[in-house]
Amino acid sequence: MTSAPIGDAAWRARQRARRVREWALQGALALVLLALAIGFARNIGANLEARQIKSGFDFLHDPAGFNIGELLFDYSASDSYLRAFAVGMSNTLRVALAGIALASLLGVVVGLMRLSRHPLLAWLGGAYVEVCRNTPLVIQLLAIYLLVTELLPEAASAIAIDGVALLSKEGLQIAVPQAGVLALGCALGALMIGGAAAWLVARRWLEVGAGLVGVAAGALLALVAWLLAGVASGWSQPALDGFLISGGASLTPEFLALWLGLSLFTSASIAELVRAGVLAVPAGQWHAALALGLRRSQAMGGVIFPQALRLTIPPLASQYMNLIKNSSLAVVIGYPDLVSIANTSINQNGQALEVIVIIMAVYLSLNLVVAVIMNTINARVTRAPR
């Protein structure tokens, strides 16, 4: 066929030409971006070499040479930088998880307080939110840390619940079972099994809230299991030893200040999110629930709150990620989180670029994990009612 194609064939030819054009343009753009990236990279590399600054990731295997004040697992000054970063990340995770738990709890409570019909409760909730949300987090952390270190007594005259807990400038020391790992294992097991069992049972009897019952029952059983393990294997109790307290597990003032500061700050925003979610539920739901004879608390718990969750969960993910990122302010009050250890590493080996890349990658992955989890929860909460 020598004449130009017509009709359907013509259309197909035009589509093909269009596709070729578009792919060619995208390929050209990709090449340009790649060239830019390589150009930047070469520029950076050339500058680093011109100033004779070391580069590369080999330093991760060198001995770190510094100690870290709070550890979840063994680490000493002769371990590698990689292990030091791992310790830092474990500290960040510890304060982030504790912070998320406390912030959510406080946020829900204060949010519901603001919605209360009692003027004092509502006013208190409002004051809390305004104060915690409107002051910079750094200032709050510094203020809490100052209070904690100034007001708490010296180790020699600690506030004590004999044999169980000691509160002093060293922090909060609590008695823990001697077989620490075993006790934690039992607690975890009880949490999973007890929680699942409670959830299955509650599902039969409750329309809504079986999950919550499962979580609460699991937590209670975990606590009981942990205490039993302690009774069985003996307790490691904190006691004054020289000029310090040793024994037991400790929460340092740095951890307490950071945990409290982060939780207060984030809980203010979470309280507002909860309030927004509840207010967004149509008034008709309230009227219907009350007309059916439900008490206010039943209406709130069974009808309004579950619907409010639809609106609350997506922005909640942002708040959790903010909390994780804000935990990097730990360096200001001396808590050895990932950023603090990274700063020390940069000063010791001078490789700022590589260390910052590692930090950014770690925070990015952490927040992506949070995003995935919250998206799953969101999908469950916003599914169409059965």
Add this chain to the structure above:
Amino acid sequence: MSLKHLLPAALAIASAAIAVPAHAGKTLDAVKARGQLVCGVNTSGPGFSAADSQGKWTGLDVDFCRAVAAAVLNDASKVKFVPLNSQQRFASLQAGEIDVLSRNSTWTLTRDASLGVVFTGINYFDGQGFMVPKKLKIESAKKMNGATVCVQAGTTSEKNVADYFGAHNMKYKSVVFDTAEAITSAFFSGRCQVYTTDMSDLAGARTKAPKPDEYVILPEVISKEPLGPSVRRGDDEWFQIVRWVGFAMLEAEENGLTQANVDQQKSSSKDPGVQRLLGVTEDTGKLLGLDKEWAYRVVKQVGNYGESFERNLGPKTPIGLPRGVNNLWTKGGLMYAPPIR
């Protein structure tokens, strides 16, 4: 460009902002064009670099910066002081934000060889020590097993204390802060039992304690901490200028030249060494890229090393440190300047 350099750099595309043009060979021109020397100093280092309530900077390191300004710009007051904490100091110098880093920083191999900076000399021989509250009754550093130690992030102190405690089989818990103010606040409120940093820093920090008599500095010196100024690597001309300003201050003290008598010595001294130093007979400045009265201006506007020491750290100041090893070699100390000829 080898793959080893491409790989980390390719990951950090956004930080291409680091690509400032290198000032190699051009620092002197830039300083003269700007008409001001930009000097990196400590945020708060009593005796070395500290600002008073009116914003006026004083200290041994501050005097050194003013001496460089006097030599290069003819006026010791043409200095802009940039306070830097221990994290920022070398990065600022690498990036070109400051011309000289005069911030009681220890001269070590790692810093000289891998940070892209080079130390010009030693203006204070120091060592690391410990400060403890008297009421804990610790007489020696070897009795500190299990103590909580406050230390500043990213300093040689952090590494030295790990080495010391490891070598003596003692355990300790470290609390690491990023600014000196945070550490002193934590130590004086009782959060940690031990504060460790250079001895001169300890003496300075104690002056700011609510009750200085309640704290004692232990006698053990656990490391060598030669403190000195540094400049960017790659600019030899600027390096020579900064280095020889330091030596000129020592030579002046050796020859007995002070702020008070330098004018009279310039006109009437017959000593060829003095005449050469002050630019009466030879022009040593020309070889550095300066004029012949560079050393004269240093002594006239700032003073010699001994005067600077007495003014900032001497027995009459609240810090009250003895000259000790920081005295001239002729008087039993370690300060020795190569001859200016």
